[in-house]
Amino acid sequence: MSGSTNTTKLRRTLTAAVLMTIAGTAQASETETAMTDHPYVGMWVTEDGHVRQELLPNGRYDETRGTRQSAYTGRYEIDGNQIQYWDDTGFTADGTFVDGVLHHGGMIMYREETAR
Template sequence: MQFNRVFTAFSALAGSMRASGSSRALEIDLGDFNQPSAAERAMMGVWVADGGATRLSLLPNGRYDKTLETGRDIYHGRYEVDGSRLYFEGDTGRTAIGETRRGILVLGDHRFVRPGARSAA
């Protein structure tokens, strides 16, 4: 029965806190939850590999598109950023892990760079 006394004490404490009027309503700006972090913003945008033959677009909404130079779509899905690592999950269920090192995004056997940067080879 010890638990019952503790529970009753907490209930009384919570009731007195509400009654004191010293607390105010909790304000949460839900819009901030959808804002990309600094690490995510650094990764967003277009990355190119294989002399421009493969393009990877990391979108602000956490989605990605991987296309060929011809415009043919290869993969679509979602991604998450954790520091220098990127976790990809395709709409088909395929998963991959990428990592950035000195401006190069390594994803499987591809090396992606920003357009105009040095070669990904």
């Protein structure tokens, strides 16, 4: 009976894990679909081009500093004109979009197609 009980528990655990994965994938897909058309998704760059930050439609960001690709990566959320970052290394940051310009961490960043 013990082997049967363990098998049943394992099946329940695996079933729960599969369902959670499916739910998480569906939720991530919905988030990505919702963000695809968001006006702030895309590449943001400092005037000198040293910092390039891509806001991806899946709620992730990837920031390049000089020649150091993916210097910072993590997730972000946008609420109105405010952006909040949660870096994969554990720190948080924020920023504000003002008249199509991103003010973040003491930097001023422009959409790539309008970089100065």
